[in-house]
Amino acid sequence: xxxxxxxxxxxxxxxxxxxxxxxxxxxxxxxxxxxxxxxxxxxxxxxxxxxxxxxxxxxxxxxxxxxxxxxxxxxxxxxxxxxxxxxxxxxxxxxxxxxxxxxxxxxxxxxxxxxxxxxxxxxxxxxxxxxxxxxxxxxxxxxxxxxxxxxxxxxxxxxxxxxxxxxxxxxxxxxxxxxxxxxxxxxxxxxxxxxxxxxxxxxxxxxxxxxxxxxxxxxxxxxxxxxxxxxxxxxxxxxxxxxxxxxxxxxxxxxxxxxxxxxxxxxxxxxxxxxxxxxxxxxxxxx
Numbered sequence: 001x002x003x004x005x006x007x008x009x010x011x012x013x014x015x016x017x018x019x020x021x022x023x024x025x026x027x028x029x030x031x032x033x034x035x036x037x038x039x040x041x042x043x044x045x046x047x048x049x050x051x052x053x054x055x056x057x058x059x060x061x062x063x064x065x066x067x068x069x070x071x072x073x074x075x076x077x078x079x080x081x082x083x084x085x086x087x088x089x090x091x092x093x094x095x096x097x098x099x100x101x102x103x104x105x106x107x108x109x110x111x112x113x114x115x116x117x118x119x120x121x122x123x124x125x126x127x128x129x130x131x132x133x134x135x136x137x138x139x140x141x142x143x144x145x146x147x148x149x150x151x152x153x154x155x156x157x158x159x160x161x162x163x164x165x166x167x168x169x170x171x172x173x174x175x176x177x178x179x180x181x182x183x184x185x186x187x188x189x190x191x192x193x194x195x196x197x198x199x200x201x202x203x204x205x206x207x208x209x210x211x212x213x214x215x216x217x218x219x220x221x222x223x224x225x226x227x228x229x230x231x232x233x234x235x236x237x238x239x240x241x242x243x244x245x246x247x248x249x250x251x252x253x254x255x256x257x258x259x260x261x262x263x264x265x266x267x268x269x270x271x272x273x274x275x276x277x278x279x280x281x282x283x284x285x286x287x
Contacts, residue, residue, distance in 0.1 A: 007101030008050035010109040010235070011083025015076070017234040019062060020048040026066040036065045054080045095150040099246045106238060108161060110168045112229035114263050116220045118175040121193060123155050124162060125172070125200050130193045131155045133184040162203060171207040173266050179210070179283055187287045194284040201277055209270040210279050218269050219262045227259055
C-alpha cells in the first residue's frame with residue numbers, strides 16, 4: 001500500500017493531477033489503471049489526489065500503461081523523486097499541525113498571495129517579539145516555552161519567501177483593529193512591528209492596505225482568509241480559511257470567485273498603499 005502523508009507537497013499535487021490527465025488521455029478508467037498495479041481503484045485515486053506519496057515503481061508501471069515514452073517517463077520520475085522529498089518545514093513536524101503543513105507548501109509555490117487579516121499582522125510580516133507574544137497567548141504554541149520558540153523559528157524562516165529571487169507578489173489588507181490592539185508587554189513590541197511593516201511596504205513585491213474604521217463595514221468582516229495563485233497550470237486558485245483548531249482549503253471555482261470578488265471590493269474600499277504608509281507612520285509616532 002502507498003505510504004500516507006500528513007500533508008502533500010505541492011509537487012505531489014501537481015504530479016498527481018498530471019497522472020490523472022495522462023490516464024484520461026490514454027482512455028483508461030481508474031479501475032483499469034488499478035489492474036496494472038494489482039491494487040484497489042482507491043489507490044489510484046489517492047495517488048492522483050496526492051493523498052499518498054508517489055511510489056516510484058507504481059509510477060513507472062502507470063506511465064508505461066499510459067503510453068509514455070521512456071525519455072518522457074524518465075523526466076516524470078525525476079520530478080516524482082524530487083516531489084517526494086520532505087519540505088524544509090518538515091524539520092518542524094513536532095509542532096507543525098498537519099493542516100498547516102499544506103499551507104506552507106502552497107505559500108512557497110504561489111506566484112501571488114492575497115490575504116485579509118482582521119486580527120493580527122500576517123505571519124510573513126511579524127517581528128519575533130510580536131510573533132512570540134501572539135503565540136504565547138493563543139491556542140497554537142502556547143502550551144510550553146519550547147514549543148513557542150519552535151513556532152517562532154518556523155515563522156521567521158517562512159519570511160525569507162518575500163526576499164528570495166523568485167518572490168511571490170504579497171498583497172495584504174489588514175483591519176485597523178490589527179494595529180490598534182496592543183500586543184506584547186510594552187509599547188516597544190508594537191513600535192518595532194510598525195517599523196517592520198513600513199520596511200516591508202518598500203519591497204517591490206509587497207502591497208499593504210489598511211481597512212480604516214472610518215471606511216465602515218466591508219464584505220470581508222466575517223473572518224480572515226488567504227488566496228493563492230500559481231504559475232503552474234495544474235494548480236487552480238485556492239483559498240485558505242483558518243479557524244481555532246484547523247483550516248479549510250477551497251478550490252471550487254464558485255467559492256474562489258466569491259472570495260476574489262470580496263478581496264477586490266475590500267481593496268477598492270481600503271486605504272491606498274501610499275495612504276497606508278502614512279497611517280503606519282502616524283501610529284508609530286503615537287507610541
